[in-house]
Amino acid sequence: MTFLELTEGPLWYIAATVFVAGVAWRLIGILRLGRPVDRSVARGSGVGGALKAIALHSVPHGGNLKRTVYHFLTGYAFHVGLFVLLFFAAPHIAFIEERILGVGWTPLPRWGFILAAEAAFAGLILMWVRRMTDPVMRRLSDADDHVATWLTFVVMLTGCLALQEAHDGLRALHMLAVEALLIYFPFSRLMHAFTFAFSRSYTGATYGRRGVTP
Numbered sequence: 001m002t003f004l005e006l007t008e009g010p011l012w013y014i015a016a017t018v019f020v021a022g023v024a025w026r027l028i029g030i031l032r033l034g035r036p037v038d039r040s041v042a043r044g045s046g047v048g049g050a051l052k053a054i055a056l057h058s059v060p061h062g063g064n065l066k067r068t069v070y071h072f073l074t075g076y077a078f079h080v081g082l083f084v085l086l087f088f089a090a091p092h093i094a095f096i097e098e099r100i101l102g103v104g105w106t107p108l109p110r111w112g113f114i115l116a117a118e119a120a121f122a123g124l125i126l127m128w129v130r131r132m133t134d135p136v137m138r139r140l141s142d143a144d145d146h147v148a149t150w151l152t153f154v155v156m157l158t159g160c161l162a163l164q165e166a167h168d169g170l171r172a173l174h175m176l177a178v179e180a181l182l183i184y185f186p187f188s189r190l191m192h193a194f195t196f197a198f199s200r201s202y203t204g205a206t207y208g209r210r211g212v213t214p
Helices: 003-008 010-033 046-056 062-088 090-099 110-133 135-140 143-161 168-187 189-209
Strands: none
Touching: 003 010, 003 168, 010 168, 010 189, 062 090, 062 110, 062 143, 110 135, 110 143, 143 168, 143 189, 168 189
């Protein structure tokens, strides 16, 4: 068995199993917490408040606009760029079709891939620079934040290098980085990719029921 066959075979299935089981375990744990009974008189819609909170906190707004616009621009550049790369890069579509879903779709043209990659790299680097230079964010950051950032960076970098499809070693290195990230994901703050909707909707529903703008 070659190194590439190892990373695309047994190691991939181990990492994918840990990822799926870990994410499910974390989400089930959150749902099992439930919520306390709110005995106050309802003055608004909890569902409406939840939806409003998710939408409202997805864009810069209010008096914090000047302080948050950098975070929103860099955050969206990274997250949208990464999403596009993950689901519309030709190698990823081929992998998803072969290993996961059995169906594929039209991939990005080369120029679209380059733009998405540049946006994702720029957003990730600028967010990390802000984390290191802003006094408050630097004090709030811990090892988990830095490990997650650098793991993601390595995955993206090795992915770009792996576009040289004739070089199996680079492709195997990318797969190994992906598998490390998948295993780390459920036990880190990267889980916010799944939990942000829970936290925002819970807060929004509570405020919405009380007639308060979240």
